[in-house]
Every structure is written in structure tokens, then in C-alpha cells.
Amino acid sequence: MSILQAKPLRLSTSQPDFEAAFQARLHWSADTDAEIEQRVADILADVQQRGDAAVLEYTARFDGLQVGGMAELELKQDELKAAFDSLPEVQKQALQAASARVRSYHEAQKRASGQSWSYRDADGTLLGQKVTPLDRVGIYVPGGKAAYPSSVLMNAIPAHVAGVEDIIMVVPTPRGERNALVLAAAYVAGVSRAFTIGGAQAVAALAYGTDTIPKVDKITGPGNAYVASAKRRVFGTVGIDMIAGPSEILVLADGSTPAEWVAMDLFSQAEHDELAQSILLCPDAAYIDEVQAAIDRLLPEMPRAEIISKSLNGRGALIQTASMEEACAISNRIAPEHLEVSSREPHRWEPLLKHAGAIFLGAYTSESLGDYCAGPNHVLPTSGTARFSSPLGVYDFQKRSSIIKVSEQGAQELGRIASVLAHGEGLQGHARAAEMRLKD
Amino acid sequence: MSILQAKPLRLSTSQPDFEAAFQARLHWSADTDAEIEQRVADILADVQQRGDAAVLEYTARFDGLQVGGMAELELKQDELKAAFDSLPEVQKQALQAASARVRSYHEAQKRASGQSWSYRDADGTLLGQKVTPLDRVGIYVPGGKAAYPSSVLMNAIPAHVAGVEDIIMVVPTPRGERNALVLAAAYVAGVSRAFTIGGAQAVAALAYGTDTIPKVDKITGPGNAYVASAKRRVFGTVGIDMIAGPSEILVLADGSTPAEWVAMDLFSQAEHDELAQSILLCPDAAYIDEVQAAIDRLLPEMPRAEIISKSLNGRGALIQTASMEEACAISNRIAPEHLEVSSREPHRWEPLLKHAGAIFLGAYTSESLGDYCAGPNHVLPTSGTARFSSPLGVYDFQKRSSIIKVSEQGAQELGRIASVLAHGEGLQGHARAAEMRLKD
Numbered sequence: 001m002s003i004l005q006a007k008p009l010r011l012s013t014s015q016p017d018f019e020a021a022f023q024a025r026l027h028w029s030a031d032t033d034a035e036i037e038q039r040v041a042d043i044l045a046d047v048q049q050r051g052d053a054a055v056l057e058y059t060a061r062f063d064g065l066q067v068g069g070m071a072e073l074e075l076k077q078d079e080l081k082a083a084f085d086s087l088p089e090v091q092k093q094a095l096q097a098a099s100a101r102v103r104s105y106h107e108a109q110k111r112a113s114g115q116s117w118s119y120r121d122a123d124g125t126l127l128g129q130k131v132t133p134l135d136r137v138g139i140y141v142p143g144g145k146a147a148y149p150s151s152v153l154m155n156a157i158p159a160h161v162a163g164v165e166d167i168i169m170v171v172p173t174p175r176g177e178r179n180a181l182v183l184a185a186a187y188v189a190g191v192s193r194a195f196t197i198g199g200a201q202a203v204a205a206l207a208y209g210t211d212t213i214p215k216v217d218k219i220t221g222p223g224n225a226y227v228a229s230a231k232r233r234v235f236g237t238v239g240i241d242m243i244a245g246p247s248e249i250l251v252l253a254d255g256s257t258p259a260e261w262v263a264m265d266l267f268s269q270a271e272h273d274e275l276a277q278s279i280l281l282c283p284d285a286a287y288i289d290e291v292q293a294a295i296d297r298l299l300p301e302m303p304r305a306e307i308i309s310k311s312l313n314g315r316g317a318l319i320q321t322a323s324m325e326e327a328c329a330i331s332n333r334i335a336p337e338h339l340e341v342s343s344r345e346p347h348r349w350e351p352l353l354k355h356a357g358a359i360f361l362g363a364y365t366s367e368s369l370g371d372y373c374a375g376p377n378h379v380l381p382t383s384g385t386a387r388f389s390s391p392l393g394v395y396d397f398q399k400r401s402s403i404i405k406v407s408e409q410g411a412q413e414l415g416r417i418a419s420v421l422a423h424g425e426g427l428q429g430h431a432r433a434a435e436m437r438l439k440d
Numbered sequence: 441m442s443i444l445q446a447k448p449l450r451l452s453t454s455q456p457d458f459e460a461a462f463q464a465r466l467h468w469s470a471d472t473d474a475e476i477e478q479r480v481a482d483i484l485a486d487v488q489q490r491g492d493a494a495v496l497e498y499t500a501r502f503d504g505l506q507v508g509g510m511a512e513l514e515l516k517q518d519e520l521k522a523a524f525d526s527l528p529e530v531q532k533q534a535l536q537a538a539s540a541r542v543r544s545y546h547e548a549q550k551r552a553s554g555q556s557w558s559y560r561d562a563d564g565t566l567l568g569q570k571v572t573p574l575d576r577v578g579i580y581v582p583g584g585k586a587a588y589p590s591s592v593l594m595n596a597i598p599a600h601v602a603g604v605e606d607i608i609m610v611v612p613t614p615r616g617e618r619n620a621l622v623l624a625a626a627y628v629a630g631v632s633r634a635f636t637i638g639g640a641q642a643v644a645a646l647a648y649g650t651d652t653i654p655k656v657d658k659i660t661g662p663g664n665a666y667v668a669s670a671k672r673r674v675f676g677t678v679g680i681d682m683i684a685g686p687s688e689i690l691v692l693a694d695g696s697t698p699a700e701w702v703a704m705d706l707f708s709q710a711e712h713d714e715l716a717q718s719i720l721l722c723p724d725a726a727y728i729d730e731v732q733a734a735i736d737r738l739l740p741e742m743p744r745a746e747i748i749s750k751s752l753n754g755r756g757a758l759i760q761t762a763s764m765e766e767a768c769a770i771s772n773r774i775a776p777e778h779l780e781v782s783s784r785e786p787h788r789w790e791p792l793l794k795h796a797g798a799i800f801l802g803a804y805t806s807e808s809l810g811d812y813c814a815g816p817n818h819v820l821p822t823s824g825t826a827r828f829s830s831p832l833g834v835y836d837f838q839k840r841s842s843i844i845k846v847s848e849q850g851a852q853e854l855g856r857i858a859s860v861l862a863h864g865e866g867l868q869g870h871a872r873a874a875e876m877r878l879k880d
């Protein structure tokens with residue numbers, strides 16, 4: 001094997017062709033593959049029609065998992081507990097500590113923004129909103145190579161905190177291969193039921209229900225192109241979270257953090273996936289050189305050096321800006337999933353940052369601490385969707401109902417307004433319903 | 441014309457075939473039309489590629505609106521104001537009163553659940569969430585027959601309250617026909633810019649941007665099958681609100697409300713659309729007879745009697761239940777868009793109601809008051825999606841960023857946990873990034 005190199009594209013905002021080069025590097029297309037689309041549509045229709053029989057067939061075909069019946073595809077609670085019990089003590093403790101911190105953050109989130117509220121007008125009319133949990137949700141957990149127990153915690157715990165009673169996990173186990181950490185995480189997070197199914201067939205089973213798999217109200221969690229396409233198609237029948245693109249990190253650096261820390265933070269994103277994107281924005285050219293030197297030094301030590309190298313060479317960038325202010329403005333254009341403010345004065349820059357999934361302030365806040373155990377959710381909007389969407393949270397597992405109780409007196413004032421507007425829209429039934437409540 | 445009749449299906453939960461009849465009546469399929477899908481895909485691709493030129497062509501073709509250039513498709517602020525000025529005083533006052541009440545409700549909503557929050561751990565680690573408005577949103581307002589000024593208020597005001605700076609309205613004006621109330625509502629609600637375009641071409645222009653139409657971050661508002669399909673397709677490039685199905689009302693009645701009021705409330709939903717659904721649930725057979733008699737008596741007076749009759753005959757139902765408790769349980773299965781609790785004791789039943797877009801409590805709270813001016817939003821989840829989604833609100837025009845600042849001390853504890861879990865997932869870059877922050 002030749003010696004691996006990782007040379008992120010070096011840019012400066014002062015170069016004349018910066019804009020074009022910057023746009024080209026950011027470009028990522030979520031274009032869907034027509035063949036995948038058609039296969040997913042067929043699988044969904046088939047599972048909707050034939051239920052368990054179709055799920056069994058696809059699981060045998062795609063996961064190489066032959067079983068005698070659906071009962072064998074369920075992971076029972078004692079199997080989840082046994083997986084937890086089988087772990088080394090240090091892993092047990094880490095899972096439990098991470099779980100406790102994630103739970104406590106999401107409890108604070110629920111207290112801050114997930115409570116029912118109401119107020120009364122002077123005439124006694126009551127207005128408000130009632131916040132209630134979803135009844136039942138499905139959590140998709142990828143299997144095989146990219147099996148992440150931390151994702152089980154990040155999806156199941158906010159649902160739990162929201163008050164969801166039934167949390168149904170699906171996780172494919174190709175050729176029967178089970179990941180003990182994933183099962184243990186399901187135990188720690190308090191998953192209600194778990195099935196070893198995956199792909200579009202698992203999404204279909206959760207969305208439509210089968211004799212064995214309960215129909216859910218919402219499906220969350222990451223997956224491959226088939227899973228993403230299936231989630232997009234069942235949207236409306238059930239709720240879904242965002243469709244995730246490749247993971248990204250943006251580091252805003254003022255040069256005060258050890259260059260090796262920043263280099264490793266860029267690696268920690270790049271090692272996910274060849275399409276992952278790691279970008280450094282910094283006004284200090286010499287510091288950018290130091291980070292590149294640290295990359296060169298550290299890369300050979302990394303077990304996933306090949307993926308890191310492909311990701312940084314293909315999609316990485318080290319961008320010299322005129323100032324930290326300009327770096328913040330560029331960050332807002334990117335709207336990154338993960339945004340590290342690796343600065344001596346993170347609170348000076350934070351107010352300038354408008355769009356990001358999660359903002360990591362100060363040199364000690366490596367993205368990886370947030371990924372596992374700081375408490376906030378690691379399911380974050382990618383590909384610039386932080387412009388309009390939010391981290392997965394308790395609010396994704398709650399819904400709101402408006403509450404209106406108009407008093408007899410209130411109906412007099414409101415009735416007159418509604419009558420005028422309803423007649424203006426040609427909806428006389430609406431007008432009459434309001435007028436009937438008037439006293440004169 | 442023969443004499444119109446409106447006979448909603450009469451059911452009782454005690455009849456042996458209730459379940460099948462109930463399911464059949466509820467059934468509504470959002471199945472998409474392959475031809476519409478393909479035409480919409482083509483329009484989106486064309487507008488993405490050719491921009492303004494394509495928008496002009498489709499507007500000429502579909503809306504019969506021939507103009508010399510894009511500038512003529514913009515409604516200037518003085519045109520919006522002129523439309524308002526042209527209204528009779530009573531309509532001006534009604535629009536302003538409705539706007540003030542909708543604004544005040546959404547301001548309460550923002551105070552209750554749309555604020556940034558944070559807390560500190562004992563070791564000084566800061567955790568929280570920053571809530572910020574979207575930069576720019578697009579509001580789709582249907583034109584022609586179903587042009588509803590109230591929808592302009594209900595979409596634009598929450599965006600305004602959230603702090604969105606640019607609110608771009610699109611409203612088709614077939615053959616140049618403008619609705620003065622719609623334009624006036626845009627003036628009252630404070631829309632930033634408005635364009636007389638509609639259909640899939642308007643959704644495409646907002647999602648991708650053209651030389652003239654600014655690219656937005658999210659598109660909300662109702663529309664026909666083309667608009668719904670286009671919104672579904674651009675989801676991910678921009679945010680969207682829910683895809684709306686036919687409107688529905690469910691009335692839970694204990695027999696204490698005048699039967700004519702309930703009949704008119706059922707009409708006020710049925711008059712929207714032949715596919716609209718009006719259902720009464722009541723334990724009192726004699727009262728159901730009274731409501732049917734009121735329907736028979738009132739129907740001939742209604743200008744929209746034909747639509748009401750088709751809707752009630754085709755999709756309406758009067759269902760006798762064993763008790764109010766059973767009525768509440770059935771309501772939860774339906775998860776209606778609008779839920780009237782027409783009872784002497786609405787607060788006794790409200791806690792039993794888990795899923796609904798909006799809950800209208802007591803005899804004086806006709807749905808139509810909520811539609812126009814009570815304050816809560818009238819954009820509500822339809823077709824059972826209240827199981828997992830919420831009324832349009834300030835939260836739809838805000839997004840959240842997690843905030844994490846790990847202290848040096850916090851990095852010691854968190855780093856050890858993260859390191860164990862990252863090694864467990866085979867992500868050594870993540871582990872090293874955490875370990876580098878450890879002091880030993």
C-alpha cells in the first residue's frame with residue numbers, strides 16, 4: 001500500500017476564484033437513484049399487502065437471515081439484558097453514564113419547551129396548547145459495519161423522556177450477526193420491543209404494521225439509501241425525522257487550540273465516511289500550516305486512515321479568512337451539522353452564529369464528547385438543513401393540540417369578526433355557525 | 441334541480457358490523473397520481489434549470505396570465521396597501537382584529553415554548569439550546585375559488601412573531617384575477633414581498649430561487665395536488681409544513697348544545713369540499729335525531745348546499761356511542777383535525793382526548809371562531825396525522841442549535857466515557873479526540 005496522504009483543499013477568501021472553488025467543494029447532491037426508488041416502492045407495497053410473509057422473505061433475501069417464523073425475529077427483553085450483562089464493566093459504566101447525561105439534558109429540554117400552557121382573556125375565553133407524547137414510535141438502528149449503540153441512546157431516550165409508551169426498535173442482523181453493544185444500549189435506554197429486521201421492509205412494517213410488528217406513529221433514525229427512500233415515501237402515513245446526508249464538521253479556529261486537537265477533530269468526522277466533510281476556517285495562515293502538519297503526523301496512526309484520507313482529499317478544506325467575523329459569516333452560509341468554535345473567546349463569536357445543528361464552544365469541547373455523552377442529541381441536521389431544522393429532541397416525540405374555550409361573552413365579539421371574514425370568503429356555513437352564538 | 445338531502449351515515453357502536461362500517465367511512469387515500477407526479481417533476485427540473493423564463497412560461501400556460509416580464513408578477517407594497525384601503529370599513533376592522541388576536545396568541549406560544557435555555561453542570565460545563573428564527577420563508581396562498589385571506593394571516597403571523605425577516609408570499613391570479621381581501625391580509629400580516637405565481641412552478645421558484653424570486657428556507661401553506669406533490673419533492677432542499685388532506689370536524693356531544701348549532705358546525709366543515717368529513721359522536725339517540733332534523737331544516741338555506749350535501753352523504757357520520765367515555769376513545773382513534781367538545785362539562789372530557797389538531801371546548805366555541813379569530817392557528821394536521829403532528833406555529837419558523845461548552849474539568853470525566861464508547865464503535869478518531877483533552 002502506498003503511503004496515505006490527507007491534503008484538504010487549501011483556500012483563502014482573498015483569492016479571486018474563492019467563491020467558485022468554495023461552492024464546488026460544498027456541493028453535495030442528494031439526488032435519488034431511480035432504480036432504488038422503484039425497488040423501495042415495490043417493497044413497501046408488498047409489505048403493506050402481505051405483511052409478515054413479505055418481511056420474512058426480504059429478511060432472508062437481503063440479510064441472509066433464514067428463520068422459521070416472525071417470533072424468531074424478535075429480540076426479547078432477556079436477550080437485551082443478557083447482552084448488557086455480557087459487557088466488560090467499563091463498557092457497562094460508560095453506557096449507563098452516557099445514558100444518564102443524555103436523559104438529564106432531554107429532561108431539561110422538556111421542562112424548557114415541552115410543557116402545556118394556557119391563558120385567559122379578560123372576557124374569560126381560555127386559549128392555550130396541550131402537549132402530549134406520541135403513543136408509539138419506531139427507531140431504525142443500522143446494523144452491520146456502522147452499528148452505533150450511541151444512536152440507540154440518542155433516539156430512544158428523548159422518546160422515553162417525552163413519555164412515549166411504546167418504543168419499537170428495528171436493527172438488521174446480517175447473517176444473524178448481533179452487536180452486543182447495540183442490544184445493551186437498547187436495554188439501557190428502555191426500548192419496549194426490538195426486531196432484527198432492516199431496510200425498506202423494516203420501515204414498511206413499522207409504517208403499516210403487520211400481524212407481528214406494531215404500526216407506529218413516527219419513525220426516526222439513520223439508514224442507507226433504501227431506508228432513506230422508504231422513510232421519505234411513508235412520510236404522511238407516519239411522521240419521520242430528517243433524511244440525513246453525509247456528516248460534517250466545521251471548525252472555527254483563532255489559533256489558540258493545540259493544532260493536533262483540531263486535526264483530530266477533523267479526523268473524527270472524516271473517519272465516518274468517505275463523503276463526510278471536514279472544514280477548518282481560520283484567519284491565521286501559520287496556524288493552518290500547523291494543522292496540516294499535525295494531519296500529516298497523525299494520519300499514519302489512525303486505523304481508519306484510508307477513509308480519513310479519502311474524505312479529506314475529496315471533500316475537506318482548510319480556509320484562510322480575513323477575520324474571525326468573516327469566518328462566522330461563512331459558517332452561516334454553510335449551516336454545518338457540527339460547529340466547533342475553537343477559540344479563546346467562544347462567547348464572543350457564538351452570537352454571530354445563526355445556523356448550526358450543534359455548537360461546541362472552546363478548546364475542550366471536542367465534537368466527540370457531544371457525540372457520546374455531553375447530553376445533547378447527536379442526531380443533527382446535515383447538508384445545510386440547519387437553516388430550517390433542529391437536533392432530534394423531546395419535541396420530535398411530542399405533539400401539540402390547540403385548546404380554545406370561548407366564553408359566552410367572548411363569542412359575541414369573536415362571532416362578529418368571524419362572520420365578516422367568513423362572508424368575505426364565501427363560507428356562509430362558517431358565518432352562520434358564529435352568528436348562531438350571538439345573543440341579539 | 442331536485443331537492444337536496446344530507447343524510448350522514450347513521451351508525452351505532454353497538455351494531456355488529458360497526459367496526460367495518462366505521463373503517464370504511466374513515467378511509468381516505470392520499471394515493472398520488474403518477475401523471476401528476478411526472479408533470480411536477482418536470483416542472484421542478486425546468487424551473488431549477490431555466491429560472492424566471494420557465495416561471496413566466498408556466499404562469500402563462502396554467503394561469504392564463506401573459507406578462508412582459510417578471511417585474512409584472514410582483515405585487516408591490518403599495519398595491520397591497522391599496523387593496524386594504526379599498527375594503528369596506530367593517531372588513532378592515534375584522535382583518536385587523538383577527539390579526540391582533542392571532543399575533544397575541546402566537547406571542548404567548550413563543551414565550552411558552554420558543555425561548556433559548558441553558559444550564560451548568562457542577563463542573564462548569566454549559567449545556568443548552570439556542571432558538572433562532574429562519575432567515576426567509578415562502579408562503580403559498582391558493583388563488584381562484586378557494587382564496588382564503590385568513591390563511592394569509594395564519595401563515596404569515598407566526599413567521600413574523602418567530603422573527604423571520606423575509607416572508608415571501610406567492611398567490612396565483614388566474615387570468616389576472618386578484619382577490620382584494622387576500623392582498624389586504626398580506627398588507628395587515630406584514631408580508632415582505634408577494635408574487636402572483638402559483639402551482640408547482642411557484643414552489644420550485646421558492647425552493648431553488650430564480651433571478652427574481654428569492655430562495656427561501658421553508659415553504660408553508662395549502663395547495664392543490666400539484667402544489668402538494670411539489671412540496672413533497674422539494675422537502676430536504678427546504679423545509680415544508682405538513683401535506684394537508686381534506687378538512688375534518690368531529691363533534692363530541694352530550695346533548696346539551698342546541699341541535700341547530702351542532703348541525704351548522706357540521707355544515708361549516710362540509711361546505712369546504714365534497715371530500716371534507718363531518719362526524720358527530722353522541723351517546724343520546726334522540727339528540728342525534730334532533731341534529732338530523734336540524735340538518736334537514738337548515739340545508740335548503742345554505743348557499744353551498746350542494747357541496748354540503750355531497751360531503752355529508754359521502755363522508756359524514758352520526759355515531760351513537762355507549763357513553764361519552766367511549767366517544768372520547770373513538771375520537772382518539774380518529775385523531776381529528778378539529779374536535780368540538782359540545783358538552784356541559786367539557787373539562788371533564790378534555791383530559792381523555794389525546795390526539796387532535798385543535799380542541800374546541802363548550803357550546804360557544806364553534807370551530808369557525810377558531811378558523812378566523814380566536815387566536816390559535818387554523819393550519820392543523822389532517823387525516824389522522826394529529827397522532828404525530830401539531831398545528832402550524834411559531835416553532836415551525838424557528839430552529840434550534842444545541843450549545844455545549846465543556847469545562848476543562850468536565851472534559852476529564854466525559855473524555856473517559858466517550859473514549860470507551862468510541863472504541864466500542866471502532867471510531868478511534870473520536871476516541872483520540874476525547875483522549876487528547878485528558879490531563880494524564
